[in-house]
Amino acid sequence: MPIKTSPLAPSKLAVLPPIEGVRLGAAAAGIKYAGRTDLMAMVFDAQAAVAGVLTRSLCPSAPVDWCRANLPGGQARILVVNSGNANAFTGRKGADATALTAEMAAAVIGCPVSEVFLSSTGVIGEPLEAKKFDGVLQEVVHDANPDRWEDAARAIMTTDTFPKLATRTAEIDGVTVALNGIAKGSGMIAPDMATMLAYIVTDAPLSAAALQTLLTRHVDATFNAITVDSDTSTSDTVLAFATGAADVAAIKTAGDSRLAAFEAAFKDLMEDLALQIVRDGEGASKLMRIEVTGAQSDASARTIALAIANSPLVKTALAGGDANWGRIVMAVGKAGEPADRDRLAIRFGDLAAATDGERAPGYDEGAMSAYMKQDEITIGVDIGLGEGRFTAWGCDLTKDYVTINGDYRS
Amino acid sequence: MPIKTSPLAPSKLAVLPPIEGVRLGAAAAGIKYAGRTDLMAMVFDAQAAVAGVLTRSLCPSAPVDWCRANLPGGQARILVVNSGNANAFTGRKGADATALTAEMAAAVIGCPVSEVFLSSTGVIGEPLEAKKFDGVLQEVVHDANPDRWEDAARAIMTTDTFPKLATRTAEIDGVTVALNGIAKGSGMIAPDMATMLAYIVTDAPLSAAALQTLLTRHVDATFNAITVDSDTSTSDTVLAFATGAADVAAIKTAGDSRLAAFEAAFKDLMEDLALQIVRDGEGASKLMRIEVTGAQSDASARTIALAIANSPLVKTALAGGDANWGRIVMAVGKAGEPADRDRLAIRFGDLAAATDGERAPGYDEGAMSAYMKQDEITIGVDIGLGEGRFTAWGCDLTKDYVTINGDYRS
Numbered sequence: 001m002p003i004k005t006s007p008l009a010p011s012k013l014a015v016l017p018p019i020e021g022v023r024l025g026a027a028a029a030g031i032k033y034a035g036r037t038d039l040m041a042m043v044f045d046a047q048a049a050v051a052g053v054l055t056r057s058l059c060p061s062a063p064v065d066w067c068r069a070n071l072p073g074g075q076a077r078i079l080v081v082n083s084g085n086a087n088a089f090t091g092r093k094g095a096d097a098t099a100l101t102a103e104m105a106a107a108v109i110g111c112p113v114s115e116v117f118l119s120s121t122g123v124i125g126e127p128l129e130a131k132k133f134d135g136v137l138q139e140v141v142h143d144a145n146p147d148r149w150e151d152a153a154r155a156i157m158t159t160d161t162f163p164k165l166a167t168r169t170a171e172i173d174g175v176t177v178a179l180n181g182i183a184k185g186s187g188m189i190a191p192d193m194a195t196m197l198a199y200i201v202t203d204a205p206l207s208a209a210a211l212q213t214l215l216t217r218h219v220d221a222t223f224n225a226i227t228v229d230s231d232t233s234t235s236d237t238v239l240a241f242a243t244g245a246a247d248v249a250a251i252k253t254a255g256d257s258r259l260a261a262f263e264a265a266f267k268d269l270m271e272d273l274a275l276q277i278v279r280d281g282e283g284a285s286k287l288m289r290i291e292v293t294g295a296q297s298d299a300s301a302r303t304i305a306l307a308i309a310n311s312p313l314v315k316t317a318l319a320g321g322d323a324n325w326g327r328i329v330m331a332v333g334k335a336g337e338p339a340d341r342d343r344l345a346i347r348f349g350d351l352a353a354a355t356d357g358e359r360a361p362g363y364d365e366g367a368m369s370a371y372m373k374q375d376e377i378t379i380g381v382d383i384g385l386g387e388g389r390f391t392a393w394g395c396d397l398t399k400d401y402v403t404i405n406g407d408y409r410s
Numbered sequence: 411m412p413i414k415t416s417p418l419a420p421s422k423l424a425v426l427p428p429i430e431g432v433r434l435g436a437a438a439a440g441i442k443y444a445g446r447t448d449l450m451a452m453v454f455d456a457q458a459a460v461a462g463v464l465t466r467s468l469c470p471s472a473p474v475d476w477c478r479a480n481l482p483g484g485q486a487r488i489l490v491v492n493s494g495n496a497n498a499f500t501g502r503k504g505a506d507a508t509a510l511t512a513e514m515a516a517a518v519i520g521c522p523v524s525e526v527f528l529s530s531t532g533v534i535g536e537p538l539e540a541k542k543f544d545g546v547l548q549e550v551v552h553d554a555n556p557d558r559w560e561d562a563a564r565a566i567m568t569t570d571t572f573p574k575l576a577t578r579t580a581e582i583d584g585v586t587v588a589l590n591g592i593a594k595g596s597g598m599i600a601p602d603m604a605t606m607l608a609y610i611v612t613d614a615p616l617s618a619a620a621l622q623t624l625l626t627r628h629v630d631a632t633f634n635a636i637t638v639d640s641d642t643s644t645s646d647t648v649l650a651f652a653t654g655a656a657d658v659a660a661i662k663t664a665g666d667s668r669l670a671a672f673e674a675a676f677k678d679l680m681e682d683l684a685l686q687i688v689r690d691g692e693g694a695s696k697l698m699r700i701e702v703t704g705a706q707s708d709a710s711a712r713t714i715a716l717a718i719a720n721s722p723l724v725k726t727a728l729a730g731g732d733a734n735w736g737r738i739v740m741a742v743g744k745a746g747e748p749a750d751r752d753r754l755a756i757r758f759g760d761l762a763a764a765t766d767g768e769r770a771p772g773y774d775e776g777a778m779s780a781y782m783k784q785d786e787i788t789i790g791v792d793i794g795l796g797e798g799r800f801t802a803w804g805c806d807l808t809k810d811y812v813t814i815n816g817d818y819r820s
Contacts, residue, residue, distance in 0.1 A: 059743030059751040089739045091752060091768030124736025125769055312722070312807075313815055320816030326534025329499045333469030341469040342501060358501030359535055397722075399809040405723055406730030 005161045008279040008287050008375060008395070014165040016180045018146030020203050021045050021243025025144035026155035029136045031129070032084030032122060039133060040155035041105070041140045042079040042199060047115065048241040050076040051212035053219050055236035061088030062098045063118040064235060070114050074208030076241055077111040079199060080118050080137065081156050083184070086235050087120040087128040097130040104133060108141045119197050119237045121184060122158050153182040156197055159404060160186045164276040170204075170265035172258050177204040177246045179262075181269050185277035186228070196223060198238040198273050204262055205244035206251045213254035214266055215240050222270035225302075226393045227309045228281035240266075278393045283400030286318050287376045287393065295388035300337040302390040307335035308379065309394030319396035321372040325353040328381060343384030348377060415571045418689040418697050418785060418805070424575040426590045428556030430613050431455050431653025435554035436565035439546045441539070442494030442532060449546055450565035451515070452489040452609060453554045457525065458651040460486040461622035463629050465646035471498030472508045473528040474645060480524050484618030486651055487521040489609060490528050490547065491566050493594070496645050497530040497538040507540040514543060518551045529607050529647045531594060532568050563592040566607055569814060570596045574686040580614075580675035582668050587614040587656045589672075591679050595687035596638070606633060608648040608683050614672055615654035616661045623664035624676055625650050632680040635712075636803045637719045638691035650676075688803045693810030696728050697786045697803065705798035710747040712800040717745035718789065719804030728806035731782040735763040738791060753794030758787060 022044055029039040052071050054064050080101060087094050102116040109116075120128060153163035164183040169176050185196030206214075215238065223238055244250070251259060279287055290308050295301035308314055311331040317324035325346045332339050342357035349371050352360035371377070432454055439449040462481050464474050490511060497504050512526040519526075530538060563573035574593040579586050595606030616624075625648065633648055654660070661669060689697055700718050705711035718724055721741040727734035735756045742749050752767035759781050762770035781787070 055743075056746075057740070057743035058746070058749045059739050059754070086736075089736060089751060089754075089764065089767060091766065093768060124739060125764065127768075312811070316812050316815035319812060322816070326496075326499060326536075329469050329534060330467070333465075333467035336466075336468070339468045341499060344469070344499075354499065354535065356501065357499060358503060358537075397812060399812045401722070402726050402729060402807060402809045402812060405726035406732070 006280045007285055009162045010276065010279070013150065013163065014167050016149035016165055016167045017178060019178050019180050019201050019243065020245035021048065022201050022241070023144035023146050024148040024152040025140035026148060026151040027136050027140045029082065029132045031082055031132060037151065037155035038083045039136055039140055040081045040152045041137065041144060042152065042201070043109070043141055043144045044077050044241065044243060046243070047075040047077060048243045049074060049206055049208040049211055050117065050239060050241050051208055051215045052237065052239045053215055059089065061086050061120060061235040062090060062094035063087055063120045064237060065095070066098045066102065066118050067237060067239070070117060073114045075115050076117050077109050077115040078105050078117070078141070079239065080105050080116065081197065082120050082133070083156050083158050084122040085120055085126055085128045086122050086124045088124040088235055090125065090127050093127045097128040100130040101133055104137050108138045117239060119235065121156065121197055121235055149180060149182060153184070156182070156184045158184065158186065159282055160184050160280050162280060164273055164280070166269050166272040166276070168265040168269045170262040172204055172246070172248045172262055175246055175248050177202055177248065177262065179265055179269050181273050183273040183277055186280045186282050196236055196238070196277050198223065200240040200269060201243065203243050203246040204251065205246060205248055206242040207253070210251055210254045210256065211240050211242055214263055218267040218270050222267065222274040225391065226274050226278040227306060228278060228284070228395055275393060278395055281395035282404045283398040284395035285398055286396040288318055288395060289376065289378045290392045290394065291378060291380045292383065293380070293389045294383040294385055296338045296386040297388040298390055299388070301388040302392070303337050304332055304335045304339070304381065304383065305390045305392035307331045308381065309392045312397055315394070315397035318377060319398045321369065323348045323353055323368045323372050328379065329354070332381065338385055339383055340385060345382040345384065347380040348372065416690045417695055419572045420686065423560065423573065424577055426559035426575055426577045427588060429588050429590050429611050429653065430655035431458065432611050432651070433554035433556050434558040434562040435550035436558060436561040437546050437550045439492065439542045441492055441542060447561065447565035448493045449543060449550055450491045450562045451547065451550045451554060452562065452611070453519070453551055454487050454651065454653060456653070457485040457487060458653045459484060459616055459618040459621055460527065460649060460651050461618055461625045462647065462649040463625055469499065471496050471530060471645040472500060472504035473497055473530045474647060475505070476508045476512065476528050477647060477649070480527060483524045485525050486527050487519050487525040488515050488527070488551070489649065490515050490526065491607065492530050492543070493566050493568050494532040495530055495536055495538045496532050496534045498534040498645055500535065500537050503537045507538040510540040511543055514547050518548045527649060529645065531566065531607055531645055559590060559592060563594070566592070566594045568594065568596065569692055570594050570690050572690060574683055574690070576679050576682040576686070578675040578679045580672040582614055582656070582658045582672055585656055585658050587612060587658065587672065589675055589679050591683050593683040593687055596690045596692050606646055606648070606687050608633065610650040610679060611653065613653050613656040614661065615656060615658055616652040617663070620661055620664045620666065620669070621650050621652055624673055628677040628680050632677065632684040635801060636684050636688040637716060638688060638694070638805055685803060688805055691805035692814045693808040694805035695808055696806040698728055698805060699786065699788045700802045700804065701788060701790045702793065703790070703799045704793040704795055706748045706796040707798040708800055709798070711798040712802070713747050714742055714745045714749070714791065714793065715800045715802035717741045718791065719802045722807055725804070725807035728787060729808045731779065733758045733763055733778045733782050738789065739764070742791065748795055749793050750795065755792040755794065757790040758782065
């Protein structure tokens with residue numbers, strides 16, 4: 001499905017520097033796509049600390065089950081990801097395919113299978129022929145090198161229209177450490193982890209526990225604050241790896257005061273990757289940022305923000321460049337959270353649309369229409385009841401979304 | 411917005427017979443639309459018993475507030491409905507507009523305002539100029555007659571592509587009583603009452619309490635089992651009226667054993683109207699019936715059924731004629747209800763797609779594709795855990811939905 005690059009894509013791809021202790025490889029295993037790579041490996045020279053957040057779907061894919069079982073060990077030597085087939089809802093055959101893939105990877109690295117991490121993304125319900133990885137996987141590991149971040153990001157794409165890459169640095173004890181991340185995701189994106197895959201690597205010497213704490217702490221405001229279509233995938237996976245190769249004394253807990261700058265960079269990288277995913281929302285032509293304030297609690301603000309972001313009527317209005325604040329009222333009303341119609345204030349960018357339960361005085365349709373023509377729209381909703389706030393990101397619903405998803409299997 | 415009639419529309423409109431004690435009128439008040447009626451009145455010759463179910467939106471429209479205040483009185487002399495403007499999120503002006511409309515209606519009938527029921531449907535957030543009803547409303551009441559059911563149903567349409575009409579009869583004590591219903595709704599349709607309006611009238615002599623019990627009992631499996639876009643309206647209203655003109659002794663409670671046949675007809679009529687609404691789902695080209703069985707409870711089955719019915723990925727697959735059962739697994743997984751991937755069975759019509767956590771043996775893509783070309787698709791999902799069941803109805807998500815809703819205000 002050769003789809004044009006999203007109009008919301010970054011103007012240029014980030015170039016990721018090498019990170020000591022990790023090498024990347026990619027190749028074509030012929031799972032589903034012709035003429036492109038579909039197998040990626042991230043190889044760690046020594047055991048890296050690993051942390052992860054996985055889909056909350058009650059019907060998770062076999063590789064999600066695999067990662068969930070291995071995460072408590074906290075150590076990784078290799079990550080293997082294929083695109084084209086999600087190995088989800090494939091029953092016993094699915095578990096066999098992950099086991100076989102892990103055994104091949106463990107054999108080529110010379111590590112226990114408990115240090116192998118796996119993801120698969122693509123069509124659900126088709127058996128994954130893991131035998132196709134034989135030979136190709138060994139080659140991918142053999143050819144892996146520290147510079148192939150973009151190749152790696154391209155190999156895990158499905159309906160993505162651009163590879164997702166981000167990099168940051170931070171200082172710990174006067175030493176500069178690096179953070180790189182790659183991600184994929186375009187449809188079936190919803191809070192609570194949708195078909196998004198994201199992998200973050202740093203050379204900072206964090207323990208698995210410290211890494212897990214940081215990841216868990218920031219996932220709600222980043223990867224769990226984006227939505228394309230409210231559909232939660234069976235395969236969502238965010239993994240973070242720390243090679244520990246930087247010349248910094250070991251960091252055992254997230255409470256270590258030396259982590260302040262690192263944590264800020266880590267969160268910023270997560271947000272960058274998350275936003276790239278929503279920018280590649282299937283068929284998206286506009287990015288919407290929804291800032292809910294004044295709710296009774298942050299949780300309440302989150303529910304309201306996501307009700308707005310997921311409303312087909314809000315999303316189609318956005319596609320039409322229509323500042324249809326009535327539909328925003330509707331979405332607030334359906335969220336089921338405390339709200340008082342007569343205190344609600346709604347703005348698009350800085351332009352007030354409604355205040356105190358009715359159209360804002362001085363509402364200017366011309367100025368509003370001009371604003372709505374932009375690529376990135378901020379919708380501000382003040383509930384007027386409390387201090388709760390949450391920011392979510394979504395995109396519009398266009399005919400292209402229907403085209404992409406009406407033809408996906410064929 | 412002259413849109414072609416839904417391909418799922420009934421092949422012919424039901425012709426509704428007169429019901430003793432009620433007359434109907436319609437006219438053009440010029441609220442928004444040119445060249446069509448937009449004001450409807452249902453006039454009761456004497457006080458009719460009235461019952462109702464109203465939107466659970468926390469930001470309801472002014473007429474919903476009005477009905478909620480009057481329902482405890484249990485008596486109606488007139489129902490006035492306008493299309494083109496929902497009088498929702500219109501603040502103090504909205505409440506003033508309903509009060510003014512009610513006063514005009516009460517004056518022409520000669521009844522207290524507590525016996526006036528009101529609905530408005532259309533654009534949200536624009537002040538409703540109720541003064542425009544002056545003169546027109548009096549004329550509508552004056553010209554009302556027992557035969558104008560279709561005119562009434564047409565006057566309340568917004569993005570509807572056909573008027574929704576249904577009629578039934580039932581025997582009580584050997585006397586045939588009649589039930590007529592009209593409805594509107596096409597978008598912003600979701601469980602818990604979406605922008606649907608439905609009005610049911612019978613000549614059976616039910617008390618308001620008996621009528622309310624029957625309405626509440628059956629609304630979950632009918633009007634609350636349909637969804638077009640998961641968007642709950644601020645204006646949803648279902649009202650039932652009993653003129654009591656039939657020659658039957660008064661029925662005070664829903665427990666009256668004489669009601670058995672009536673109750674069956676009443677529920678059947680509700681289902682008929684509800685299905686007509688989903689058949690007119692904005693842009694719909696296929697009707698989907700989702701039968702969930704084997705869930706841990708009926709409530710759990712309902713949540714799962716609606717997660718499937720509302721999933722954009724399931725809906726776009728349906729539009730594409732794609733029996734994409736992987737997306738159904740995804741929707742089951744995201745519903746958050748007890749489910750075991752390895753016990754799930756999914757069928758389209760009578761064709762098994764998946765059993766025991768993987769693709770069904772003997773899955774026949776050709777037969778499946780042929781089935782998926784039909785207008786009405788049944789998706790059966792057995793959770794394999796218990797006895798809970800629920801049937802929901804939805805429709806596909808097409809480019810026309812995006813077109814209709816991207817241009818609605820303009």
